[in-house]
Amino acid sequence: MSLGIGIVGAGVMGGDHARTLSRSVHGARLVALADADRERAAAVAAEAGGPRLHAEGRALVEDPQVEAVLVASPDATHQELVLACLAAGKPVLCEKPLAPTAAACLDIVAAEVKLGRRLIQVGFMRRFDPGYVAMRAALAEGRIGAPVMMHCLHHNAGVPPWFDAGIVVTNSAVHEIDVARWLLDDEFVAVSAFLRGTDGGAPGDRQFLVLETRRGVLVDVALFLNARYGYDVRAELVGETGTVALRPQAPAELRQAGLQAIGLAPDWRAHFAAAYVNQLQAWVDAIRRGTPTGASAWDGYVASATADAGLEALRTGGRTAIALQPRPAFYGG
Numbered sequence: 001m002s003l004g005i006g007i008v009g010a011g012v013m014g015g016d017h018a019r020t021l022s023r024s025v026h027g028a029r030l031v032a033l034a035d036a037d038r039e040r041a042a043a044v045a046a047e048a049g050g051p052r053l054h055a056e057g058r059a060l061v062e063d064p065q066v067e068a069v070l071v072a073s074p075d076a077t078h079q080e081l082v083l084a085c086l087a088a089g090k091p092v093l094c095e096k097p098l099a100p101t102a103a104a105c106l107d108i109v110a111a112e113v114k115l116g117r118r119l120i121q122v123g124f125m126r127r128f129d130p131g132y133v134a135m136r137a138a139l140a141e142g143r144i145g146a147p148v149m150m151h152c153l154h155h156n157a158g159v160p161p162w163f164d165a166g167i168v169v170t171n172s173a174v175h176e177i178d179v180a181r182w183l184l185d186d187e188f189v190a191v192s193a194f195l196r197g198t199d200g201g202a203p204g205d206r207q208f209l210v211l212e213t214r215r216g217v218l219v220d221v222a223l224f225l226n227a228r229y230g231y232d233v234r235a236e237l238v239g240e241t242g243t244v245a246l247r248p249q250a251p252a253e254l255r256q257a258g259l260q261a262i263g264l265a266p267d268w269r270a271h272f273a274a275a276y277v278n279q280l281q282a283w284v285d286a287i288r289r290g291t292p293t294g295a296s297a298w299d300g301y302v303a304s305a306t307a308d309a310g311l312e313a314l315r316t317g318g319r320t321a322i323a324l325q326p327r328p329a330f331y332g333g
């Protein structure tokens with residue numbers, strides 16, 4: 001019998017996950033969708049097999065037909081919904097960030113540890129992207145020697161005006177924070193942050209972060225969230241004997257009028273399409289097998305604690321140490 005999934009949020013990501021689930025994932029079906037915006041929910045439902053509709057996330061979590069929950073509502077709603085899933089004993093894939101602050105993430109971690117069962121996966125989908133997976137494999141196979149530096153670039157075509165300097169860190173840079181620590185299998189100990197002026201974009205839409213790991217690897221992240229020309233994510237890992245980088249993703253290359261060009265996706269949905277499919281399939285398979293996969297609630301906490309230190313570095317203009325709570329044995333390692 002396939003797994004009954006409920007999705008909270010029928011916006012950009014909830015809609016995308018609903019379509020991915022109904023078209024590209026085996027072993028699960030979308031049985032419910034929740035959004036206060038009925039029209040939006042109905043439009044998504046019509047494209048995704050006609051799940052039943054709820055006006056609010058909590059009602060969906062309690063729906064007996066829902067065996068597992070995907071939270072794709074705004075960041076500020078995650079904590080309450082994930083805690084409700086734990087209380088109901090239902091596995092949950094929560095979009096990143098697990099919660100907007102480290103303190104909120106720690107509450108979630110404490111609740112999961114108390115329950116004694118790993119039910120939470122955080123939607124850091126880059127861990128399932130074929131490009132990052134290949135980079136990690138090259139490092140693990142010793143192809144580039146010991147890691148020394150990692151260069152990351154994260155450009156959005158545009159963001160709404162409420163996307164301030166802090167949200168750039170907690171909502172966007174948090175992807176690089178998670179994927180770099182996963183790739184390097186290392187922990188960040190300090191962060192420095194630099195803001196640069198804007199050219200008609202939201203204040204804080206251009207930032208440069210420098211993160212330092214316990215083993216001394218330097219990771220830089222250049223962010224520009226109103227870059228206009230398209231969605232652009234790059235990464236290159238520099239080792240002692242070579243480098244490995246993400247390749248541009250394009251099905252074809254144009255040569256015309258003196259140009260050699262590839263197209264860029266308008267946003268993350270097309271750019272990371274394979275990662276979203278792989279993440280959802282891995283989540284469903286993991287629930288059916290009974291062994292967790294992907295980023296844990298602890299990883300969600302570490303990413304948000306590192307982002308919090310990034311916010312402090314932005315405020316003070318100085319290098320900020322990252323202080324993590326001791327890792328519960330429950331999360332292994």
Ligand SMILES: NC(=O)c1ccc[n+]([C@@H]2O[C@H](COP(=O)([O-])OP(=O)(O)OC[C@H]3O[C@@H](n4cnc5c(N)ncnc54)[C@H](O)[C@@H]3O)[C@@H](O)[C@H]2O)c1
Nearest residue numbers: 009010011012013014034035056057072073074075095096
């Ligand atoms: N992994 C990624 O690459 C990625 C990309 C974009 C967004 N996100 C994350 O996904 C989440 C959603 O982002 P989005 O861009 O889809 O936002 P969105 O604003 O497009 O959609 C959010 C939807 O949630 C609904 N909603 C709000 N509170 C709710 C509640 N309590 N119960 C049910 N529905 C509720 C809203 O009405 C809205 O339709 C955010 O946490 C965001 O950070 C992740």
Ligand SMILES: O[C@H]1[C@H](O)[C@@H](O)[C@H](O)[C@@H](O)[C@H]1O
Nearest residue numbers: 154156159171172173175268
């Ligand atoms: O919420 C989105 C999403 O997480 C994307 O994956 C990221 O690239 C964007 O910068 C962010 O605004």
